[in-house]
Amino acid sequence: MTEKTAVYPGSFDPLTNGHLDIIARARRLCDRLILAVLVNDEKKPLFTVEERIAMICDNVASDGGAPVEVLEFSGLLVDFTQRVGARMIVRGLRAVSDFEYEFQMALMNRRLAPAVETVFLMAKEEYSYVSSRLVKEVARLGGDVTSLTPPAVADALARRLHR
Numbered sequence: 001m002t003e004k005t006a007v008y009p010g011s012f013d014p015l016t017n018g019h020l021d022i023i024a025r026a027r028r029l030c031d032r033l034i035l036a037v038l039v040n041d042e043k044k045p046l047f048t049v050e051e052r053i054a055m056i057c058d059n060v061a062s063d064g065g066a067p068v069e070v071l072e073f074s075g076l077l078v079d080f081t082q083r084v085g086a087r088m089i090v091r092g093l094r095a096v097s098d099f100e101y102e103f104q105m106a107l108m109n110r111r112l113a114p115a116v117e118t119v120f121l122m123a124k125e126e127y128s129y130v131s132s133r134l135v136k137e138v139a140r141l142g143g144d145v146t147s148l149t150p151p152a153v154a155d156a157l158a159r160r161l162h163r
């Protein structure tokens with residue numbers, strides 16, 4: 001098999017411009033990118049997995065590199081990765097604060113599935129402080145998040161948080 005399939009997993013609760021930047025970079029490195037949206041009901045996400053998937057589908061351009069598929073997943077990431085025929089996991093790194101957790105996850109995943117490689121990408125500097133958690137917090141307090149997420153996501157946040 002010569003096709004390079006990569007999996008970019010996350011909660012995407014909700015999708016931010018930081019995620020979109022990582023997606024654009026990953027699409028230049030693989031032949032097929034699978035966005036794996038975590039079903040994490042115990043974390044009480046603000047948006048359901050269906051809503052998070054719809055946000056991604058609506059905001060990922062159809063052109064611009066490798067085709068993107070959006071799937072939900074739960075369970076072990078390395079099992080999902082191998083099931084879809086991928087050997088590359090893409091993760092984003094923002095600041096040093098991401099490193100410790102990502103380092104542990106990558107090495108644990110390597111132990112579970114030695115053939116799967118984790119690749120780290122960095123988004124544009126202007127997104128280096130953007131996280132879904134912070135975007136939700138700012139939106140909850142009435143702050144403007146329009147330059148941090150796609151417009152439809154900012155609208156969805158306002159509707160969900162200020163009904």
Ligand code: ADP
Nearest residue numbers: 009010011012018019091092093094123127130
């Ligand atoms: P998770 O709950 O798995 O951390 P997230 O949706 O918060 O899910 O993030 C998914 C991935 O995207 C993680 O690897 C995270 O570090 C990365 N990421 C999120 N925002 C950014 C950003 N602004 N710049 C770079 N990477 C990012």
